[in-house]
Amino acid sequence: MKILIAEDDMTSRRFLLKFLSQYGECDVAVDGMEALDAYLISVKETEPYDVICLDIMMPKVDGIKVLKAIRDFEKQRGIMPDKKVKIIMITALADTEHVHKAFELDCVAYASKPIDTDKLIEVMKNLDAIKKGTAGD
Numbered sequence: 001m002k003i004l005i006a007e008d009d010m011t012s013r014r015f016l017l018k019f020l021s022q023y024g025e026c027d028v029a030v031d032g033m034e035a036l037d038a039y040l041i042s043v044k045e046t047e048p049y050d051v052i053c054l055d056i057m058m059p060k061v062d063g064i065k066v067l068k069a070i071r072d073f074e075k076q077r078g079i080m081p082d083k084k085v086k087i088i089m090i091t092a093l094a095d096t097e098h099v100h101k102a103f104e105l106d107c108v109a110y111a112s113k114p115i116d117t118d119k120l121i122e123v124m125k126n127l128d129a130i131k132k133g134t135a136g137d
Contacts, residue, residue, distance in 0.1 A: 001025070001129060002042070004052045006035035006066065007090065008059055012113060016053055016090075019117055023130045024050070032061025039070055039085070049085050051129045054107075056091035056098050063089060064098065067105045086127045090115065 001024030007013040008030050020026050027049075029035035035054065042048045052070075056063040067087055074084050089102040092113040099110055109123040124130045 001050045002047060003027070004029060004035065004038055004042070004049045006032070006038075006052060006058065006063065007055045008057075009055070012055070012090075012115070015115065019115075019120070020053070023124070031059045032063065032066045034060075035063075035066050036061065036069055039066075040073075043073075051124065051127070052085055052087045053090055053111075054087055056089055056102070063091070064101055064105065067102060067107055071106050086129055088120075088123060 003020050003024050003026045005013060005016045005020065005026055006029040007016060013028055013030070017026050017028055027038055029038050035052070035058070039049065039052065054063045054066060058066075061069075067089070070085065070087065084106070087107045088109045088111060089099075089107045090111045090113065091098065102110060108127055111120055111123065121130070
C-alpha cells in the first residue's frame with residue numbers, strides 16, 4: 001500500500017509516518033502544494049497513492065482545496081469511484097462546517113487531533129486499506 005501524509009505540523013507528521021509505515025510505503029508533504037505535486041507525480045508514474053491523510057489547515061493550499069483538486073482531477077480522468085484514492089481528512093478543528101465540506105467533496109473519513117490510533121486503524125480497515133487481523137486487532 002502507498003500512503004501520502006500531508007501534514008504541516010512536524011509532531012503530527014512524524015507520529016503519522018511512524019505509525020502508518022507499518023502498513024505501507026509512506027511519503028510526506030508539508031503543505032498543500034507539495035501534497036498536490038506528490039499526488040500528480042504518483043499518478044504520472046502510474047504508482048498512485050492508495051490512501052492520503054490530509055490535514056485541513058495547511059499553508060499555501062488548505063486540505064479542502066487539495067481534496068477538491070484531486071477529486072476534480074479524478075473526474076476529468078474518468079477514474080471510477082472504486083479506483084479513487086481514499087482520502088482521510090485530519091484536523092485539530094472542531095468546526096463542523098469543514099467536516100461537512102470535506103464529506104461533500106468525497107473524503108472517505110475524518111479524524112481529529114490528537115489522532116486516536118485505534119480509531120485510525122478501524123477507519124483504514126473499514127476502507128479495506130489494511131487487512132483485518134493486522135496490528136491493532
